[in-house]
Amino acid sequence: MSETKNFYELTYIINAALSDDQIKEVVRRVNQYIEEHGGEIVEVDEWGTRRLAYPIQKRRNGYYVNMYFRAPGSFIAALERFLEIDEQVMRYLTLRMDAKMLRHYERRKQRAVEEAQPQPADVEVEVEEEEEEKEEAAG
Numbered sequence: 001m002s003e004t005k006n007f008y009e010l011t012y013i014i015n016a017a018l019s020d021d022q023i024k025e026v027v028r029r030v031n032q033y034i035e036e037h038g039g040e041i042v043e044v045d046e047w048g049t050r051r052l053a054y055p056i057q058k059r060r061n062g063y064y065v066n067m068y069f070r071a072p073g074s075f076i077a078a079l080e081r082f083l084e085i086d087e088q089v090m091r092y093l094t095l096r097m098d099a100k101m102l103r104h105y106e107r108r109k110q111r112a113v114e115e116a117q118p119q120p121a122d123v124e125v126e127v128e129e130e131e132e133e134k135e136e137a138a139g
Contacts, residue, residue, distance in 0.1 A: 003072040005040065007102060010069065012083060012092035013062035016049045023063050026088045030065075033082055039071035056090045068097075068105070 014026050031041055047064035056062065071079070076094055083092045097105065 003074060005038075005070040006073055007042075007068065007070055007097045008076070009066070009095045009097055009101075010079075010092065011064065011066045013052075013056070013064055013090045015057075015059065015088050015090055016061040016063045017059065018063075018088060022088070026086070027065055029086075030083070030089075031067075034069055034071065034079065037071070037075050037078065039069050039075060039079075042068040042070065059090065062090055 012030070014023055018026070027044070027046065031044065034041060044065065044067045047066060049061055049063050052060055052062050073096070076096075080092065080094060083089045095101075
């Protein structure tokens with residue numbers, strides 16, 4: 001019988017001194033590791049290079065990656081060991097999302113979808129403006 005998969009959020013910081021190709025390779029390697037060990041990646045959000053609140057390994061900047069995935073609970077220890085061994089990953093934080101966090105995540109995703117869709121009132125105004133411009137050009 002397969003183990004139930006929990007929903008997790010993982011945020012990790014990569015050494016910003018790496019080239020863009022090297023950073024993409026680290027992100028690809030982490031994603032591949034999760035998928036190879038029975039995980040299912042839901043979303044990967046690369047926040048980019050940001051200044052750290054305090055120096056980590058004598059570095060002031062880091063490349064932030066935030067991701068959401070489903071995986072068995074027994075896999076998380078292996079994932080964190082993998083991140084600990086990788087010298088390019090400076091810090092990481094893995095959170096198992098409870099029901100309240102999942103509701104917040106779903107609401108945030110729904111709001112993003114709604115904001116991406118044009119509002120009907122805006123569309124009507126644009127159509128009216130186009131019609132007025134056509135009338136002025138014709139008249």
